[in-house]
Amino acid sequence: MPLQHLLPRAVTTSAVAGLLLASTLAGDANAHGSTTDPPSRVYGCFDRWGSNFQDPAMEEQDPMCWQAWQADDKAMWNWNAVNREGVGGEYEAVIPDGQLCSGGLTHEGRYAIFDEPGPWQAATKPRQFTLTVTDRVPHGADYIRVYITKQGYDPITQPLGWDDLELITTTGSYPPGDGIYQTEVDAGDRTGRHVVFAIWLAAHKDESYYMCSDVIFE
Template sequence: MRLSLRRTTWRVLAGVAAVLALMTTVSTNSAQAHGAISDPPSRVYGCYERWAGDWQNPAMAQEDPMCYQAWQADPNAMWNWNGLLRDGVGGNYQAAVPDGTLCSGGNTAGGRYAALDEPGPWQAKDVSNTFTMNLLDNSHHGADFIRVYVTKQGFDPTTQRLGWGDLELVTEVGPMPTSPTTPFQVSAPGRTGHHVVYTIWQASHLDQSYYHCTDVNFTG
C-alpha cells in the first residue's frame, strides 16, 4: 500500500514538474518575445495557435499530424514560436540556411525547429493569388525588409523538403516601422493548390533575421 502511494505521489509530482517547466518556458519566452508570420500562419505559429491551450489532447495526432510530430520532436519549438531566428548572418541567407533546412532556419537553436522541415500534410490556409500577410512583431523590432518567396508550380510540400531552387521571389517590402501587427500584400500568379510561402524578415534593431514557412492553398 505504501509503495503504491509513493508511486502515485511521484507520478503526480512529475506531472506538476512538467507543467511548471512548460509555464516557465512560456513566461521566459514572453519576456524575450520576438515575432512571426501570423496570417496566414507560419507552421510553428499555426501549431501554437491551434494547440497551445489543448496540448494534451490526443486528437492532435489525427487532426493535425504534422503539428503532432513537431510537438513530439521538441515541444519547446511550439512555445518558442517567436524565436525562429539567426543572428549575424550579414545578408548571406543561403549560406546560413542550407537546402532542406529552410523551415527551421538552418536548424537554428540547436535544431529545436527541425521538425518544421519535415514534408507532409501541413494544414494550409485557402488564399487567392493576391493576398494579405501579417507580421506579428510583438517586440516592435520593425523591419529593414521582408522578402517573400513562393514555391514554383509542381513543388509538393507533402513529399519534398524545401530548397532555395524551389522558390521564386515574389515580393519585397520595407523598411517597415515598429508595430505589433504589420500587414502587407503578396501576389503569386499562376499557382494553384498547396504551396509554401517562405519569408525572411530582417529586423531593424540589429542583424537578426527570421525565417518562416507558411502553407497555403491557392484557390485560383
Template sequence: MPSPTLDQTGRRSRPAARRQSLRALVLLFALVAGMLPFTGAAQAHGTIINPASRAYQCWQAWGHQHMNPAMQQQDPMCYQAFQANPDTMWNWMSALRDGLGGQFQARTPDGQLCSNGLSRNNSLNRPGAWKTTNVNRNFTVHLYDQASHGADYFRVYVSKNGFNPATQTLGWGNLDLVATTGRYAPSQNISFNVSTSGNYRGHHVLFVIWQASHLDQAYMWCSDVNFV
C-alpha cells in the same frame, strides 16, 4: 543566526511566524519560476500570423490541448512537431539567427529553410500534410512582433509549381521570389500586400524572410497556403 522570537507560551510570536511563512513562499516562487520556460526580452519577437507560420499554426490550434491524443489523427504534422520539441511551438516568436549579413542562402542549407537553420526546430522542415490557409493571387501577409523592432525589409517567396510540400523538403531552388518590401517603422503589427502571377494552384509553401531593423537578426518561416 539570531534565535527565534518566542511568546510567553514558548511558541514563535506571530510576526516571526509570518516572516518564516513569507520566506517559504519566496523560496517556493523561485523554485516554480526556475521550472518555467524562459522567454526574455531578447527572444520576444514575432512571426507571420497570417498566413500562419507552421509553429504558430500548431501553437494556435493545439497549444491549450497539446496533450490531446486526437492531434495524432487530426493534425499529424503538428503532432510530430510537439513530439519532437514542444518548445518549437511555445517559442514561436523566437526563431531568429544573428549576424547573417544578408547571406541567407549561403548560410542556410537546403532542407533547413522552414526551421531557419535551427536544429531545435527541425520538425518544421518535415514534408507532410500541414494545415493550409486559403489565399488567392493577391493576399496580405501579417507579421506580429511583440517587441516592435520594425523591418529593414521582407522577402516573400512561393514554392514553384511542381514542388510537392507533402513529399519534398524545401530548398532554395524550389522557390520563386514574388515580393521584396522596403523598410517598416517599429510596430507590433505590420501588414503588406503580395501579388503573384496567378499561376499557382493548390498547396504551396509561402517562405518569408524578415530582416529586423534593431540588430542584424534574420527570421525565416514557412507558411502553408492553398491557392484557390
C-alpha cells in the same frame, strides 16, 4: 518533474499552457514573432494546440503538429524565435537546402521538425493576399522578403530548397508601431498547395527570422 505534476489537480490544461508559455518567453527576451497570416508552421501549431497541447486528438486531426509537439514542445512555446544573428543578408549561403523552415537548424535544431515535408495544415488563400507578420517585441523591420514555391513543387513529399522558390517581393522598412507588418502578395497563376517562405530582418540589429506557411491557392 513536469510542471503539470507540481500543480493542483484543479489547474486546467489551459492554465498549464499559459504558465509554461510565460516562463519560457520570459527567458527569451530577444524573441519577436512570426508570420501569423497565413500562419507559419510553428505558429499554427501553437495557435491551434497551445491551450490543449495534451489532447490525443491532435495525432489524427493535425498529425504534423502532433509530431512537432512530440519532437520538442519548446519550439511551440518559442514560436516567435526561429531566428539567426549575423547572417548579413547571405541567406542562401548560410541556410542549406532542406533547412529553410528551421532557419538552418537554428537554436540547436529546435525547429528541425518544421523542415519535414508532409500534410501540414494549409490556409486557403486567393492568389492576391495580404501577408501579416506579428512582432511581439516591436523593433520594426528593415524588410520582409516573400518567396513562393514554383508550380509543380510538392510540399507533401519534397523538402524545401532555394531552387523551389521564386522571390515575389522585398518590402521597404517598417517602424515598430504596433508590431503588425503587412505586405500585399501576388502569387501569379499558381494553383493548389504551396509554401510561402518569408524572411524578416529586424531593424534593431542583424537578426533575421524564417517562416514557412502552407497555403492552398484557389
